Amino acid sequence: xxxxxxxxxxxxQRLLYREAFERAGFDVVEAGDARQAVDQVRLELPDLVVxxxxxxxxxxxxxxxxxxxxxxxLPVVLNSAxxxxxEQFVSWLxxxxxxxxxxxxxxxxxxxxxxxxxxxxxRGTE
Amino acid sequence: MAGGHGxxxxxxxxxxxxxxxxxxxxxxxxxxxxxxxxxxxxIDFTLANCINSGLxxxxxxxxxxxxxxxxxxxxxxxxLSPGLGEFIQTVxxxxxxxxxxxxxxxxAVFQNLDILEDERPREVLVVSGDHVYRLDYGRLIQFHRERxxxxxxxxxxxxxxxxxxxxxxxxxxxxxxxxxxxxxxxxTPMPGRPSHALANMGVYLFDTEPLVRALIADxxxxxxxxxxxxxxxxxxxxRPVFAFDVIERCPPRERYWQDVGTLDSYFDxxxxxxxxxxxxxxxxxxxxxxxHAPAYPPAIMRNAGEHEAGAVNSIxxxxxxxxxxxxxxxxxxxxxxxxxxxxxEDSILLPGVQVGAGCELRRVIVDENAVLPPGTRIGYDxxxxxxxxxxxxxxxxxxxxxxxxxxAGGR
Numbered sequence: 001x002x003x004x005x006x007x008x009x010x011x012x013q014r015l016l017y018r019e020a021f022e023r024a025g026f027d028v029v030e031a032g033d034a035r036q037a038v039d040q041v042r043l044e045l046p047d048l049v050v051x052x053x054x055x056x057x058x059x060x061x062x063x064x065x066x067x068x069x070x071x072x073x074l075p076v077v078l079n080s081a082x083x084x085x086x087e088q089f090v091s092w093l094x095x096x097x098x099x100x101x102x103x104x105x106x107x108x109x110x111x112x113x114x115x116x117x118x119x120x121x122x123r124g125t126e
Numbered sequence: 127m128a129g130g131h132g133x134x135x136x137x138x139x140x141x142x143x144x145x146x147x148x149x150x151x152x153x154x155x156x157x158x159x160x161x162x163x164x165x166x167x168x169i170d171f172t173l174a175n176c177i178n179s180g181l182x183x184x185x186x187x188x189x190x191x192x193x194x195x196x197x198x199x200x201x202x203x204x205x206l207s208p209g210l211g212e213f214i215q216t217v218x219x220x221x222x223x224x225x226x227x228x229x230x231x232x233x234a235v236f237q238n239l240d241i242l243e244d245e246r247p248r249e250v251l252v253v254s255g256d257h258v259y260r261l262d263y264g265r266l267i268q269f270h271r272e273r274x275x276x277x278x279x280x281x282x283x284x285x286x287x288x289x290x291x292x293x294x295x296x297x298x299x300x301x302x303x304x305x306x307x308x309x310x311x312x313x314t315p316m317p318g319r320p321s322h323a324l325a326n327m328g329v330y331l332f333d334t335e336p337l338v339r340a341l342i343a344d345x346x347x348x349x350x351x352x353x354x355x356x357x358x359x360x361x362x363x364x365r366p367v368f369a370f371d372v373i374e375r376c377p378p379r380e381r382y383w384q385d386v387g388t389l390d391s392y393f394d395x396x397x398x399x400x401x402x403x404x405x406x407x408x409x410x411x412x413x414x415x416x417x418h419a420p421a422y423p424p425a426i427m428r429n430a431g432e433h434e435a436g437a438v439n440s441i442x443x444x445x446x447x448x449x450x451x452x453x454x455x456x457x458x459x460x461x462x463x464x465x466x467x468x469x470x471e472d473s474i475l476l477p478g479v480q481v482g483a484g485c486e487l488r489r490v491i492v493d494e495n496a497v498l499p500p501g502t503r504i505g506y507d508x509x510x511x512x513x514x515x516x517x518x519x520x521x522x523x524x525x526x527x528x529x530x531x532x533x534a535g536g537r
Contacts, residue, residue, distance in 0.1 A: 069224040072346050089243045089338050090223075093346070
């Protein structure tokens with residue numbers, strides 16, 4: 001089963017995402033901050049990361065670079081209430097950028113797109 | 127410069143390579159800091175191109191043995207006005223984006239993405255610190271903008287046989303790049319000049335956005351993280367990439383280009399300076415290659431008894447003293463001393479070298495402050511030389527930095 005790591009400092013948001021992704025057929029693991037996120041990438045070997053940007057302490061963009069440092073090819077979908085971060089070059093390290101809304105379906109759609117694109121790339125290089 | 131848009135273009139000068147193919151000249155210094163041409167260091171020519179082209183925002187990405195470069199840039203290149211937003215700034219690895227050393231020249235720029243983030247230039251000129259050439263980058267910028275290119279690669283025309291060790295560009299009639307091959311076994315000749323191929327000079331002008339996208343995509347994939355191997359083909363597959371042929375588009379004085387990344391090519395480029403009609407002229411008041419030279423007294427040549435001093439087709443830097451010795455097709459850098467009866471031929475003596483009386487040197491590179499006692503012979507017996515020194519495939523012996531040979535000829 002495809003495993004998604006959900007990184008968000010708000011427990012309610014993680015819960016919302018966990019339920020939605022599990023209903024959509026994904027396995028879900030969680031992290032509440034950057035450090036946990038990097039640990040979970042190592043321990044749980046997720047297939048994709050959904051990453052919040054506005055977090056206290058180390059923010060999502062720096063978390064993105066730490067994840068990249070550990071697993072450069074691991075797909076990441078940035079998820080923020082604020083769209084302005086997509087102007088920052090470092091945000092381009094992510095495979096997609098989804099603005100937070102009450103519609104979790106859009107996020108799940110983006111995750112599926114990224115996973116399909118990666119699968120197609122793998123087929124192309126085989 | 128031709129375009130007059132220097133502020134919009136940021137320069138990234140790649141100076142982080144280990145320079146193993148120039149060893150032992152790179153034993154204690156970075157490759158771009160290797161002395162060249164009597165009073166210069168290799169990096170000076172690229173920096174001169176930048177400053178003389180009006181590009182005055184230059185980041186020099188360093189890594190190995192960067193102290194040598196830092197010192198050189200501070201001593202010789204403190205010529206800009208930070209208050210006007212001009213700088214030549216060395217940048218050692220920050221380890222901010224990732225926690226590892228540079229894994230290729232494209233990775234070096236990727237790891238410094240925050241520079242591009244902060245500066246947000248219109249274009250980024252990526253150049254390297256191990257080429258000797260003169261080029262007004264303004265021409266390149268104008269060409270790039272007129273074609274609305276995502277990337278323009280400066281190229282020179284080289285004989286097909288030599289192109290096998292370079293990046294070879296295939297172009298259409300409008301100079302748009304249609305294919306790129308790094309070190310091809312069978313280089314594709316140029317349209318209209320079948321004896322030559324169009325070779326990548328390692329001078330790249332990028333629009334910032336396609337550069338960043340290509341660097342990021344490359345960083346996420348398995349590759350050599352190299353501009354020639356990975357970044358150019360990646361951009362050329364999606365966006366307009368053009369070749370700027372310096373032979374076709376520049377005046378004669380801008381048609382010389384030499385990679386000095388190996389001992390043999392370093393030697394050849396030096397010898398190019400010593401021709402009666404040199405392909406590359408150091409003296410050019412319009413295009414100075416450094417601004418602050420150390421204040422040594424003028425070079426002195428004097429006879430010593432029956433030994434007449436003489437020098438032909440040679441460069442003698444300030445601070446040299448040649449006493450009753452003959453110098454032929456050689457470069458004597460600053461503070462070199464050559465004593466009576468010695469003969470120095472087709473050789474490169476770096477700063478502070480002392481050549482004792484009666485020495486005979488032929489096709490030798492002697493690194494800084496080496497002391498050759500009277501009667502030393504190098505370059506006359508390859509077997510003997512190989513026992514004592516590194517000798518290149520083409521037979522050029524290299525005496526390392528600080529070597530003090532004993533009079534018996536040992537080390």
